[in-house]
Amino acid sequence: MTLDHTPLPAATPVGYPRIGPDRELKRAEEAYWAGRIDRTEFARRTRELRRATRARLAALGLDAAAAAPESFSLYDQVLDAALTVGIIPDRLAPVVGADGTIDDDGLFALARGTAEQQPLEMTKWFDTNYHYLVPEIGPGTDLHLASTRVVDLFTESLEDGAGTRPVLVGPLTLLLLAKPQDGAPAGFDPLDRLDEVVEIYAELLAALRAAGTPWVQLDEPALAADQRVDAAELAELLQRSTGRLAAHPDRPQLLVTTPYGGIGDLLPALLATGAEAVHLDLTRGELPTTAQLAGVDTVQLVAGLVEGRSVWRTDLPTAAARLAELRARVTAAGGEADAVVVSTSVSLQHVPHTLEAETSLPAELRATLAFADEKLTELVTLATGGVEEGSVDGPRSVPRTFEGVRVDAVRERAAAVAPADTERAAYAERAEEQRRALGLPDLPTTTIGSFPQVAEVRAARAAHRRGTLDAAGYEQAMKDEIARVITLQEELGLDVLVHGEPERNDMVQYFAEHFEGFATTEHGWVQSYGSRCTRPSILFGDVHRPAPITVDWSTYAQSLTPHPVKGMLTGPVTILAWSFVRDDQPLGDTAAQVGLALRDEVTDLEAAGIRIVQVDEPALRELLPLREAEQADYLDWSVRSFRLATSGAAAATQIHTHLCYSEFNVVLGAIDALDADVTSIESARSRGEILEALEPGAFLRGIGPGVWDIHSPRVPGPTEIAEQLRRARAVVDPGRLWVNPDCGLKTRGYVETEASLRHLVQAAREVRAEA
Numbered sequence: 177m178t179l180d181h182t183p184l185p186a187a188t189p190v191g192y193p194r195i196g197p198d199r200e201l202k203r204a205e206e207a208y209w210a211g212r213i214d215r216t217e218f219a220r221r222t223r224e225l226r227r228a229t230r231a232r233l234a235a236l237g238l239d240a241a242a243a244a245p246e247s248f249s250l251y252d253q254v255l256d257a258a259l260t261v262g263i264i265p266d267r268l269a270p271v272v273g274a275d276g277t278i279d280d281d282g283l284f285a286l287a288r289g290t291a292e293q294q295p296l297e298m299t300k301w302f303d304t305n306y307h308y309l310v311p312e313i314g315p316g317t318d319l320h321l322a323s324t325r326v327v328d329l330f331t332e333s334l335e336d337g338a339g340t341r342p343v344l345v346g347p348l349t350l351l352l353l354a355k356p357q358d359g360a361p362a363g364f365d366p367l368d369r370l371d372e373v374v375e376i377y378a379e380l381l382a383a384l385r386a387a388g389t390p391w392v393q394l395d396e397p398a399l400a401a402d403q404r405v406d407a408a409e410l411a412e413l414l415q416r417s418t419g420r421l422a423a424h425p426d427r428p429q430l431l432v433t434t435p436y437g438g439i440g441d442l443l444p445a446l447l448a449t450g451a452e453a454v455h456l457d458l459t460r461g462e463l464p465t466t467a468q469l470a471g472v473d474t475v476q477l478v479a480g481l482v483e484g485r486s487v488w489r490t491d492l493p494t495a496a497a498r499l500a501e502l503r504a505r506v507t508a509a510g511g512e513a514d515a516v517v518v519s520t521s522v523s524l525q526h527v528p529h530t531l532e533a534e535t536s537l538p539a540e541l542r543a544t545l546a547f548a549d550e551k552l553t554e555l556v557t558l559a560t561g562g563v564e565e566g567s568v569d570g571p572r573s574v575p576r577t578f579e580g581v582r583v584d585a586v587r588e589r590a591a592a593v594a595p596a597d598t599e600r601a602a603y604a605e606r607a608e609e610q611r612r613a614l615g616l617p618d619l620p621t622t623t624i625g626s627f628p629q630v631a632e633v634r635a636a637r638a639a640h641r642r643g644t645l646d647a648a649g650y651e652q653a654m655k656d657e658i659a660r661v662i663t664l665q666e667e668l669g670l671d672v673l674v675h676g677e678p679e680r681n682d683m684v685q686y687f688a689e690h691f692e693g694f695a696t697t698e699h700g701w702v703q704s705y706g707s708r709c710t711r712p713s714i715l716f717g718d719v720h721r722p723a724p725i726t727v728d729w730s731t732y733a734q735s736l737t738p739h740p741v742k743g744m745l746t747g748p749v750t751i752l753a754w755s756f757v758r759d760d761q762p763l764g765d766t767a768a769q770v771g772l773a774l775r776d777e778v779t780d781l782e783a784a785g786i787r788i789v790q791v792d793e794p795a796l797r798e799l800l801p802l803r804e805a806e807q808a809d810y811l812d813w814s815v816r817s818f819r820l821a822t823s824g825a826a827a828a829t830q831i832h833t834h835l836c837y838s839e840f841n842v843v844l845g846a847i848d849a850l851d852a853d854v855t856s857i858e859s860a861r862s863r864g865e866i867l868e869a870l871e872p873g874a875f876l877r878g879i880g881p882g883v884w885d886i887h888s889p890r891v892p893g894p895t896e897i898a899e900q901l902r903r904a905r906a907v908v909d910p911g912r913l914w915v916n917p918d919c920g921l922k923t924r925g926y927v928e929t930e931a932s933l934r935h936l937v938q939a940a941r942e943v944r945a946e947a
């Protein structure tokens with residue numbers, strides 16, 4: 177085998193943000209999709225973004241010879257890998273061109289759907305807030321090299337004088353994340369096609385070699401999570417994928433990365449595949465033992481010491497000490513200490529581009545932060561040995577001791593929490609009191625909280641933010657909207673009303689802006705999926721609530737109607753999941769503080785006459801650790817924080833919660849433990865999966881399986897909704913069955929909202945009468 181022996185750079189991240197510091201990717205895509213720019217202009221803009229990114233990386237010390245990772249993707253890295261090997265479901269086959277390849281429009285059709293076909297499903301990428309597209313494969317999928325985008329990007333990078341390192345999701349992870357396409361025979365597993373997929377990767381590697389790249393990076397994060405196959409089988413599959421690729425004579429050197437967690441005892445198997453370099457996430461995983469390093473003498477280790485998904489500066493002296501210890505173990509295992517290079521734990525795609533763009537963060541907080549560019553500087557510092565005890569050049573961690581980080585009153589309160597503070601009266605007693613207090617019919621109807629955010633509402637919020645609409649004008653605009661939403665709900669005949677959430681830009685940011693302990697960035701955007709970006713708040717300090725947040729809006733809404741209006745809060749886990757959270761104390765401690773802050777809000781809502789309070793936890797499933805062994809502890813503190821938020825409520829106050837995902841089976845026990853009086857859950861989109869899991873009598877409190885998929889503009893008919901309700905009634909007692917949509921209506925229009933809710937009420941009445 178003749179390989180080019182170009183060493184890996186001494187400092188190299190797993191990946192870099194690709195949206196552009198000014199969200200250039202989003203802007204170009206939205207303009208192209210809307211037809212405001214043509215294909216040529218779109219290509220020019222994305223080409224310019226890549227040029228600027230390569231120049232930026234070089235300026236930060238990752239120069240041309242250093243083969244920085246090529247992180248660009250038009251939409252999603254999993255989609256890119258699926259397209260490379262032709263994993264396209266039959267239903268979307270028309271996107272493939274006559275020559276068997278897929279162009280940008282074809283790629284966007286898979287990602288966003290066509291007039292006739294739904295797009296690929298989207299789901300969470302490991303335990304992050306990034307969503308990938310789920311490849312669909314069957315036994316007959318025509319696997320072939322359908323896209324050479326990766327090669328084209330490398331060739332293009334040479335024009336920029338910066339030969340980048342092509343990056344591709346590895347074959348094993350690709351198939352472990354894929355699902356059988358509709359109609360695939362029972363028992364078909366995407367892994368059944370592994371050998372063929374590996375051969376196409378080999379073909380691609382040969383093309384990359386011919387193009388002149390010395391290194392290719394294959395990301396295999398699936399190794400860091402529990403999978404449907406056990407560890408022994410995974411080790412074997414590694415040999416059948418990476419091992420086979422490495423045995424191919426005509427290829428570049430291979431770097432296999434394992435972000436998002438430790439891979440434990442899989443390391444020897446990975447080291448034995450023949451890949452020239454192996455990356456480890458050392459921020460989550462332990463340092464490997466000397467025994468686990470057997471075989472490292474022929475492999476370069478890439479030490480992921482800089483956390484790639486938090487926004488905090490790395491404690492460089494500690495990282496340097498761990499690097500030294502790792503080098504010592506490598507030497508003891510027969511390897512070369514110098515061959516160890518430094519890296520990030522995961523791709524930097526989960527953090528914003530640069531802190532330089534932030535002008536209004538408090539200086540003391542800013543000094544403790546590092547976004548992508550600052551983390552690259554940390555890598556270079558670590559790699560060049562710039563960190564010695566007491567003589568640190570460049571950035572280092574700064575103790576977070578400034579005002580707001582520790583608030584004694586908050587800590588004392590959290591320490592004084594007694595077991596009784598997380599207990600409510602027995603459910604039977606609560607149910608009886610609530611029945612009397614609320615007087616609701618069987619199969620009560622309600623919505624999840626938000627109503628369509630019409631242009632006037634968004635305009636009023638923006639004008640208020642810019643200062644062109646004063647507080648009184650803003651308040652009036654919101655009240656007008658609330659009144660409109662209440663009138664509509666009364667007219668529709670809903671039983672439990674909501675105020676519609678017009679004042680909220682985002683269900684987490686809204687609370688972050690009103691609690692103490694959070695900071696907001698100006699440009700801290702991260703990609704959520706495709707062109708969608710979010711700007712998470714930074715939870716840096718002890719969290720508390722200086723003043724009531726939602727009480728005025730809710731009581732105003734309640735003053736307009738005799739029907740109960742639900743107060744609407746976001747739960748502690750979701751607030752944590754969608755923010756950048758401090759890492760100087762256990763997450764459970766932070767969650768408890770948020771829970772207590774919300775408890776104050778529940779108390780005030782109740783005192784103001786609100787009889788039902790909903791605490792949304794759509795992210796409960798999302799933060800679930802990837803390793804089963806860590807899940808119990810997580811479920812424990814997450815449930816406790818929710819109960820801290822809600823257990824101060826009187827027995828007569830009805831607590832609702834809302835979860836919006838379907839794969840909830842793993843957390844069913846936790847949902848039960850939340851002890852909410854009513855739980856509404858996504859169900860329409862997953863075609864009632866929840867009902868199959870709910871054995872009669874399994875879930876003893878109120879439950880509202882969503883009967884309208886609000887992710888689609890389609891209006892469900894009354895007959896179809898009634899059918900779903902009859903199915904639900906077969907397993908849930910009518911006194912506990914709620915009728916509601918799948919999720920909030922924020923992104924819907926009023927036309928389909930009115931029609932769908934009308935059908936929903938009609939169906940509920942019909943089924944109620946059949947009792």
Ligand code: GLN
Pocket residue numbers: 624625626677683744792794834835836919920921922
């Ligand atoms: N109450 C929120 C809304 O209706 C819930 C949103 C969510 O579940 N993601 O918008």
Ligand code: ZN
Pocket residue numbers: 624794834835836918919920
């Ligand atoms: Zn939802």
